[in-house]
Amino acid sequence: MLTSERKALIQQVLRLDGRLIAKDFSQKMGVSEDTIRRDLRELAGEGLLQRVHGGALPASPAVADFGSREQVGASVKARLGQAAARMIQPGQIVFLDGGTTNVQLARHLPDDLRAVVVTHSPSIAVELARHPSVEVELVGGRLFKHSIVAVGTTSAEAISRIRADLFFMGATGVHPETGITTGDREEAAIKSLIARQSAETIILATREKLGAASPYHIMPLADVGTLVTVAGLPEELLQPFRSSSLALVEV
Amino acid sequence: MLTSERKALIQQVLRLDGRLIAKDFSQKMGVSEDTIRRDLRELAGEGLLQRVHGGALPASPAVADFGSREQVGASVKARLGQAAARMIQPGQIVFLDGGTTNVQLARHLPDDLRAVVVTHSPSIAVELARHPSVEVELVGGRLFKHSIVAVGTTSAEAISRIRADLFFMGATGVHPETGITTGDREEAAIKSLIARQSAETIILATREKLGAASPYHIMPLADVGTLVTVAGLPEELLQPFRSSSLALVEV
DNA sequence: CTTGACATTGCACGATATTACACGAAACTG
DNA sequence: CAGTTTCGTGTAATATCGTGCAATGTCAAG
Structure with a gap:
């Protein structure tokens, strides 16, 4: 030694x-x-x-x-969130998944945006309570503590009554073949359901999620409308995601 | 150590x-x-x-x-919350209203408590995500931003399916004759509904709420089971609340 | 290969810090 | 005012610290 x-x-x-x-x-x-x-x-x-x-x-x-590593990660996520916030049109109904990136999205919604945000994440709801004009619809259910989102049949029932224009999904794995994955079965089911209820699904992915896969499958990559990621990533990492069906946005 | x-x-x-x-x-x-x-x-x-x-x-x-009447206020609320947390028995189903005092309650739940906490406050849900054993049931609905709680028919429907042992209610007015009141009509309706679904209603009141009244009526004082307040208040302020039906706890 | 300078380590030992218990004083309670 | 709780001090036991020193290992010059 x-x-x-x-x-x-x-x-x-x-x-x-x-x-x-x-x-x-x-x-x-x-x-x-x-x-x-x-x-x-x-x-x-x-x-x-x-x-x-x-x-x-x-x-x-x-x-x-x-703390500093958190902050570094936070600045990337803030950039993703800022870019995603600009994709929302006035009057739309938007579903916001949980996760720190989506909290950043909520934080960067323009103050004059009039829209409806649906979320099963109490963290997002708390964040949006400060927003002057966005209407917030909270989806209830059993709290999955690891991700701090509501899951279970109660959530599923509430979600099934909603039709959203956009769904900003969080995921731990975004893989060209395996598709979109996450670490919990219940959470995967809920995410999948929300995606089916939404016209378009948008994924915000930091670098470490690209090419990664987690145990539970949410949806195939083909069903994702837009993948937002940071600029400056090596081309070989992005190449598998360049296809006609998927819009790849680098910010 | x-x-x-x-x-x-x-x-x-x-x-x-x-x-x-x-x-x-x-x-x-x-x-x-x-x-x-x-x-x-x-x-x-x-x-x-x-x-x-x-x-x-x-x-x-x-x-x-x-500076901080806020800090003093925070410590008073922390004490109220701590005392209230001790009133919960293992295995009970407890409804937690929104508000800073109830956030303190959530923060002071014993780490080994096994119970179910139902709440329509995303702030409470976020706070309880850190708790190792308590099960959290989030009630959804339209977010009332001023108090950061879910309200509306969706909330009412979800609440009507729940029977709780205890309800820790927040209120802005606790008056011996007017009863329990708050500043918003929808919120008053929801609080009233939760109280009807609960075996016992407990109110945590800081000094400035005692003897005060707000526009919207929630329930008569007679229906309140326990009123928890800080010790050392002048007797003339407490006297109107001493009755056979109401348990007055000073901490 | 030898040798000496240097770094690292473990051990010994006196100094200091920390802790629990004991007991009388002080404060609180009814 | 009597009983109980809490406080403060003294004391002894234990733990930890810092320093000096010898043993061992490393490395490069001779």
Whole structure:
């Protein structure tokens, strides 16, 4: 075990756990506590962590690295959301799926837009409560906590009574052959149903979702109307999605 | 558990709850009360909190003076919410109305509580998405943006299919003769319906709501099971609410 | 291959910090 | 005013810390 390797591990533990206990970590590493203490002292000297009795805490009160990565991801999603918001015409009925990208979409709806937004995501509903003119229709049901969206038969029933012009769908996998997929069976069923009730389905996909596949199938790629993604991606990643039936938008 | 971690937690609890009880916190942390008292003394020495008999309060007579009636209000609501959370028995079906006080209630539900929470407030739903064991049933409908709750016939229909054990209602007016009132007609109708579908209605009221009345009537005071309010209010304010049918809880 | 400078590590030991318990004082409650 | 709870201090046990030092390993010059 190299010293620098160990120091890197220390910082990783701090990022992930938010703390490190010298005694435990020394046993885990198979070295003496003295060694760990020395590492901690040195890292603290470089300002990379905060030394406390019994171990160490991250230098910044909160998770600096994690936060910054979130922010970087957020700016890409904000750009996607902004572009998608411009695709909505006044008077349309729009279904907004859950997910952080769609929250960004909701945040960037023009203030003067008059439209109806239907959503089964309480996060989206809360976001849109600030909007002056959009009418919000909340779809109820059992809350699927991981994605924070309503699912189940109650949701399905409510959705089946709605006809939307556009559906902005979130998905974890967008694959040229496998199609659109996500990680939960119930969620997949609901997404599929919403798509069938909507005239056009639009998917906002960040880079890591392109070419990926998750366990549960939602719909084939052929049924997707528009795929919105960020500009500057390598052509070989986009090539499989260039077809006559799918509109590919890069922003 | 590192000492400095524990101290950080103490300050976090003070920010969120507005107070800390030494005995409870020591049990939660699994250390003796002496240890907690020592922590409190030391933090008080640094001016980071205010030591009081039985625990501690935020160190902000100065801060409270400066800006935030909101913060003081938040701590009062947190206390109401905490007390209300303890009134829920495992296995019960509980309806949570919207409002900031009920958000505090949701935040303070014990982590090991197994119950079903029904709500027409997306804010509450988002808050409860973090809870590990509570099942959340979201009631859909048209979003009333001012209060951020779902209203309308869709909501009414969904609510009429539910029977709840408890209903924690928010209201802007609690008057001994006028009864319970709020500022919107639709909202009043929905609240009234939920109350009829629930075995017991509980109202959390901060001081300014007692004795106040708003335009739209929800229900008579006689139909309220429990009124929860803060301790230390003048007796003449509470006297009108002391009756055989109403349980008055001061926290 | 040898040798010496240097880094790393584990161990010893005195110093400091943390904790729980005990007991009288103070505060709260009815 | 009596009973109970909480507080503060003292104390002893334990845990952790920092430093000095010797052992081992690394590496490059001789």
